[in-house]
Amino acid sequence: MAIAKRQFDAIVVGAGGSGMRAALELAQANLRVAVLSKVFPTRSHTVAAQGGVSASLGNDEPDNWHWHMYDTVKGSDYLGDQDAIEFMCRKAVEVVVELEHFGMPFDRLDNGKIYQRPFGGHTSNYGERPVKRACAAADRTGHAMLHTLYQRNVRAHTQFFVEWMALDLIRNQQGDVLGVVALEMETGEVMILQAKATLLATGGAGRIYSASTNAFINTGDGLGMAARAGIPLEDMEFWQFHPTGVAGAGVLITEGVRGEGGFLLNKNGERFMERYAPTVKDLASRDVVSRAMATEIKEGRGAGKDGDYILLKLDHLGAETIDKRLPGIREIAKKFANVDPVTDPIPVVPTCHYQMGGVPTNYSGQVVVPDGSGGEKPVKGLYAAGECACVSVHGANRLGTNSLLDLLVFGKASGETIIADLKADVQSQQELPADAADLPLARLARLDSATSGETVAQVGADMRRSMQLHCGVFRFPDSLGDGVRNMLEIAQRVQHTYIKDKSKVFNTARIEALELDNLVETAMATIISANARTESRGAHDRSDHPDRDDVNWLKHTLWNKEGNRLEYKAVKLKPLTVEGFEPKPRVY
Amino acid sequence: MRFSIYRYNPDTDSKPRMQDYDIPLEPTDRMLLDALVRIKEHDDTFSFRRSCREGVCGSDAMNVNGKNRLACITKVTEVKEPIVIRPLPGLPIIRDLIVDMSQFFKQYHSIKPYVQNDDPPPERERLQSPDDREELNGLYECILCACCSTACPSFWWNPDKFVGPAGLLWAYRFIADTRDDKINDRLDNLEDPYRLFRCHSIMNCADVCPKNLNPTAAINKIRDLMVKRAI
Numbered sequence: 001m002a003i004a005k006r007q008f009d010a011i012v013v014g015a016g017g018s019g020m021r022a023a024l025e026l027a028q029a030n031l032r033v034a035v036l037s038k039v040f041p042t043r044s045h046t047v048a049a050q051g052g053v054s055a056s057l058g059n060d061e062p063d064n065w066h067w068h069m070y071d072t073v074k075g076s077d078y079l080g081d082q083d084a085i086e087f088m089c090r091k092a093v094e095v096v097v098e099l100e101h102f103g104m105p106f107d108r109l110d111n112g113k114i115y116q117r118p119f120g121g122h123t124s125n126y127g128e129r130p131v132k133r134a135c136a137a138a139d140r141t142g143h144a145m146l147h148t149l150y151q152r153n154v155r156a157h158t159q160f161f162v163e164w165m166a167l168d169l170i171r172n173q174q175g176d177v178l179g180v181v182a183l184e185m186e187t188g189e190v191m192i193l194q195a196k197a198t199l200l201a202t203g204g205a206g207r208i209y210s211a212s213t214n215a216f217i218n219t220g221d222g223l224g225m226a227a228r229a230g231i232p233l234e235d236m237e238f239w240q241f242h243p244t245g246v247a248g249a250g251v252l253i254t255e256g257v258r259g260e261g262g263f264l265l266n267k268n269g270e271r272f273m274e275r276y277a278p279t280v281k282d283l284a285s286r287d288v289v290s291r292a293m294a295t296e297i298k299e300g301r302g303a304g305k306d307g308d309y310i311l312l313k314l315d316h317l318g319a320e321t322i323d324k325r326l327p328g329i330r331e332i333a334k335k336f337a338n339v340d341p342v343t344d345p346i347p348v349v350p351t352c353h354y355q356m357g358g359v360p361t362n363y364s365g366q367v368v369v370p371d372g373s374g375g376e377k378p379v380k381g382l383y384a385a386g387e388c389a390c391v392s393v394h395g396a397n398r399l400g401t402n403s404l405l406d407l408l409v410f411g412k413a414s415g416e417t418i419i420a421d422l423k424a425d426v427q428s429q430q431e432l433p434a435d436a437a438d439l440p441l442a443r444l445a446r447l448d449s450a451t452s453g454e455t456v457a458q459v460g461a462d463m464r465r466s467m468q469l470h471c472g473v474f475r476f477p478d479s480l481g482d483g484v485r486n487m488l489e490i491a492q493r494v495q496h497t498y499i500k501d502k503s504k505v506f507n508t509a510r511i512e513a514l515e516l517d518n519l520v521e522t523a524m525a526t527i528i529s530a531n532a533r534t535e536s537r538g539a540h541d542r543s544d545h546p547d548r549d550d551v552n553w554l555k556h557t558l559w560n561k562e563g564n565r566l567e568y569k570a571v572k573l574k575p576l577t578v579e580g581f582e583p584k585p586r587v588y
Numbered sequence: 589m590r591f592s593i594y595r596y597n598p599d600t601d602s603k604p605r606m607q608d609y610d611i612p613l614e615p616t617d618r619m620l621l622d623a624l625v626r627i628k629e630h631d632d633t634f635s636f637r638r639s640c641r642e643g644v645c646g647s648d649a650m651n652v653n654g655k656n657r658l659a660c661i662t663k664v665t666e667v668k669e670p671i672v673i674r675p676l677p678g679l680p681i682i683r684d685l686i687v688d689m690s691q692f693f694k695q696y697h698s699i700k701p702y703v704q705n706d707d708p709p710p711e712r713e714r715l716q717s718p719d720d721r722e723e724l725n726g727l728y729e730c731i732l733c734a735c736c737s738t739a740c741p742s743f744w745w746n747p748d749k750f751v752g753p754a755g756l757l758w759a760y761r762f763i764a765d766t767r768d769d770k771i772n773d774r775l776d777n778l779e780d781p782y783r784l785f786r787c788h789s790i791m792n793c794a795d796v797c798p799k800n801l802n803p804t805a806a807i808n809k810i811r812d813l814m815v816k817r818a819i
Contacts, residue, residue: 048644112717151701152702154697154702506686
């Protein structure tokens with residue numbers, strides 16, 4: 001079958017924060033860039049980020065990037081790569097100020113500077129007390145940022161392919177990436193998009209769990225594409241459970257609520273975080289708070305008739321502060337929890353929120369793989385940024401507001417790297433391999449020809465239930481084993497799904513089936529990696545190995561799809577210009 | 589729960605039809621979007637857009653019992669059965685509840701939706717007082733769902749010439765921003781019998797906005813500025 005083909009200088013897969021920040025860099029350099037997105041750009045999941053973006057602006061009190069770096073390293077439970085963390089924290093002020101110049105409607109202090117609020121794990125003077133570092137636009141920071149970046153791309157005449165789903169990477173025999181095969185949703189047509197540079201900016205895959213703050217579109221498409229192309233996935237056992245998802249609904253309630261002075265209560269009305277994190281209490285990092293909440297519930301101190309949630313109290317902030325700083329939260333609480341936080345606490349539970357792992361990259365945004373002799377080498381033509389990438393700046397646990405920062409810093413950096421790499425590469429585009437589109441066409445052909453089988457909804461629901469049950473906040477060895485067995489079975493079942501709809505035009509059943517392939521790759525990487533890591537670090541907490549084990553496990557996991565093979569690589573403990581932070585016990 | 593839903597697939601249908609569904613809901617299916625997802629489990633040929641499921645991405649705008657709404661923040665208990673669901677009115681239909689929004693976005697793009705300022709940016713942030721920043725509230729929160737523009741008769745008649753309530757709300761968002769120095773150009777861009785002045789203050793836009801924004805108020809402020817500029 002002959003497939004239409006188009007050539008570009010660069011392809012960006014995904015139009016969330018990192019994809020659009022990179023695209024802006026590329027479009028402004030007058031490169032021919034194609035940005036593919038499953039949804040209109042402002043519908044990408046960056047839009048749902050609430051509380052803020054971190055930068056040590058020091059607008060309201062003293063702050064500096066060294067403190068930010070320390071907090072991020074400590075927050076990562078020392079699994080973060082310190083070269084990348086230094087890079088990110090030093091760049092923070094520049095990229096946030098730039099965003100303001102782009103038109104971002106940040107809230108303001110009386111002196112006209114950007115408003116900043118405290119956030120979990122961000123401290124002054126290496127852990128002394130909470131610091132105001134989160135730059136915020138009310139509780140709609142992600143929405144404001146995503147729209148601003150889209151608007152700036154409109155100005156730069158960036159070419160968007162809206163409602164196109166990338167299916168698979170094109171990789172030649174040398175392992176170079178030459179572009180993607182993609183599906184135009186409106187027509188159902190498949191096209192090859194060829195470029196010297198392909199940036200994965202596809203976001204996370206929080207939809208592998210039943211209880212998730214994530215949007216329907218967060219299906220790990222970049223992870224699935226990378227895995228199928230033989231690229232390992234890094235640190236996939238580390239998933240962040242956000243302490244405050246609305247009980248039963250999963251919808252996010254920002255940590256900014258606690259940043260503004262809200263706190264958590266158990267059924268006895270006790271402010272229990274004082275016991276778990278005596279210094280910063282409710283503003284400890286998310287893994288710590290989520291575990292504390294899960295422990296309270298497990299030990300019978302949960303609120304509600306089934307004792308299965310925790311209360312988030314903020315009425316003492318007063319209606320005026322809530323309406324000014326947390327208006328979206330009030331809306332969400334009324335809609336999804338049937339409570340008005342001006343008078344009543346919000347029922348919350350830890351909810352899957354963020355994927356710390358992803359496609360391995362260096363801090364320039366190049367995707368890197370083991371070189372066979374203990375080091376690593378870039379994959380020519382492939383880059384990744386944002387939640388789908390593992391730089392790794394978040395290590396075993398991400399700090400709130402560091403994700404929006406990650407998008408800006410590494411979106412921009414990967415754009416700059418692509419520009420430099422394209423300039424250095426004077427060769428014309430490489431010839432496409434004859435089998436360039438075989439894999440995605442075979443995936444589509446299977447769906448078209450299947451006349452019976454399980455539904456995509458059924459297999460997807462079983463996957464989510466299994467991950468929720470076996471790979472949640474607390475992890476148990478036997479249960480992880482069951483989880484592995486379930487996923488091996490589900491990986492078989494997903495190859496035999498059936499869709500009734502065989503039509504071309506905007507066939508969302510087909511899209512959901514293709515997405516499930518990617519979710520299953522992600523879930524498999526997660527459960528296999530989690531089962532193997534016999535320690536507790538950051539968001540990965542094992543009952544049989546309750547302590548962090550730096551002797552054996554201060555290393556990154558690399559999962560390979562082929563044979564579910566695991567390998568490991570060293571954590572970069574040496575920053576770029578300053579002394580590194582040695583691993584030490586983590587208390588808040 | 590009983591539904592009557594607009595169905596049209598250009599690949600398989602010669603003309604559109606209304607399809608009835610009677611689907612048992614789970615106790616966790618609290619929003620209309622949950623119900624639509626449940627229907628799709630039974631009938632995977634039913635297509636609609638959705639993403640964030642919390643009212644911030646703007647994907648799942650549709651016409652529910654005659655009113656434009658977001659399915660994800662509409663409780664199933666607040667709409668009368670049988671729930672009649674149609675695509676947003678006035679836009680070309682691609683399939684089922686999925687409409688072609690090109691014209692809507694074209695109008696949005698036409699107002700130059702980005703801050704323009706000829707002064708070189710300072711080393712740090714441009715300063716803005718809290719009061720000046722407050723002028724942007726009720727404007728920047730727009731999610732581009734198109735509930736308003738597709739509820740506006742003026743937009744139905746002249747989607748190619750009238751910017752529409754969403755685009756005009758955004759136009760005022762940039763006019764109101766103290767960091768933007770192109771107010772005159774922006775007003776020039778709207779000084780035309782259609783682009784702004786087709787608004788007849790019917791206020792359907794404000795009535796349907798799922799974010800409780802008021803495009804009519806923004807449009808009136810632009811008119812005031814035009815009048816002020818003329819005298």
